[in-house]
Amino acid sequence: MRILTIILILFLVGCNSIKNIELQNSPAGTYILRSDKLYQALSDNNYSQLELNPDGTFKLFKAEITFSPVVEQCEIASKGKWTVLSNDLLELNSEDKYLKQxxxxxxxxxxxxxxxxxxxxxxxxxxxxxxxxxxxxxxxxxxxxxxxxxxxxxxxxxxxxxxxxxxxxxxxxxxxxxxxxxxxxxxxxxxxxxxxxxxxxxxxxxxxxxxxxxxxxxEFEPYQELIYIKDKNKLQWKGQVWEREIK
CATH class of the missing domain: 2.60.40 (Immunoglobulin-like)
Structure with a gap:
């Protein structure tokens, strides 16, 4: 009985260790598109950040309006689900691909x-x-x-x-x-x-x-795209480098 208890404890510790490693290696997080452009909201890359949530959902946020007159726009450009395909690739599927909006x-x-x-x-x-x-x-x-x-x-x-x-x-x-x-x-x-x-x-x-x-x-943007995982803190997408926000 004591041996079974020890085996169970070791099994649970092992599972928790695996989960911790997976969480550490997961690309989930908020990635910022660094820009020094005052009129980023008027550029071809009108984005500020990509939010990859741990539950497998994502939100792509538009750039903040930092000039006058204010341009009316929605805060979120797109949203949906993301999945890891390999060590260096993840895929975005916007919600229009799997539900009726x-x-x-x-x-x-x-x-x-x-x-x-x-x-x-x-x-x-x-x-x-x-x-x-x-x-x-x-x-x-x-x-x-x-x-x-x-x-x-x-x-x-x-x-x-x-x-x-x-x-x-x-x-x-x-x-x-x-x-x-x-x-x-x-x-x-x-x-x-x-x-x-x-x-x-x-x-x-x-x-x-x-x-x-x-x-x-x-203005919702549809996506079914691949994103390159440059390293644990950087993504390569839309010809730009997106950096993970370190809190």
Whole structure:
């Protein structure tokens, strides 16, 4: 019995030692992108730090605004999960790779009003900031699509939908980010919202509300990338060296 107790104690001590070694060698920590640029937030590398949490999640933070006038931006550029692939490589997978983000959530209100000759669509965003183009495709026919920057439209049924004897029309709604005038864009371009059959004779007025389609969702940066582990305190990523914050 005494021998078994000793063996159990040695086993537990060994396990704890292994865990301590793993923790010491783990790349988990906060890595700072060192920069002396006053306008880092306007540079190609608009970042301040990469946070690799012990639970396997990460957050990529944007650079702090240190000049006037203040540029509106989200604090977090991206977030998701990280995994170690080898002694010198780790991988980032942003959350859009494994879950459906809240920004895609929508509410569709169907009504019947106004003239039956048209289909009326109103799209509501949570703020006035929505630099996107709205795309509506009908019955998988690209020649019957509507692309617009307007949030309200009256679409003639005779031009875009089936003959009115066929009341169910397949409507696909997506949006494209407007990147005109942008030198470097790291966010997503296409946002597919829904594809649904709708009885456009019974419901000729659609109100689409996107409660979480805000700036942070729109500018979220998708990643499925490898990062080189330079040494225990440095990462090499985006052509830059990121240094571990020593506390």
């Amino acid at each position: 809240k920004g895609f959530e929508y509410d569709l209100k169907k009504e019947n009003k106004f003239s039956q000759d048209s289909l009326y669509i109103q799209v509501n965003f949570p703020s006035d900031y929505h630099p996107v183009r709205l795309n509506f495709h009908f019955n998988n026919n690209n020649s019957k699509s509507v692309k617009t920057n307007k949030t309200f439209m009256a679409i003639p049924k005779s031009m875009h939908l089936w003959d009115r004897k066929i009341t169910a029309n397949l409507i696909r709604f997506s949006m494209d980010a407007d990147v005109s005038g942008t030198a470097l864009y790291r966010g997503r371009i296409l946002f597919s919202i829904f594809e649904e059959y709708i009885d456009t004779e019974k419901y000729n007025c659609l109100t689409i509300t996107l409660p979480y389609f805000d700036r942070c969702f729109l």
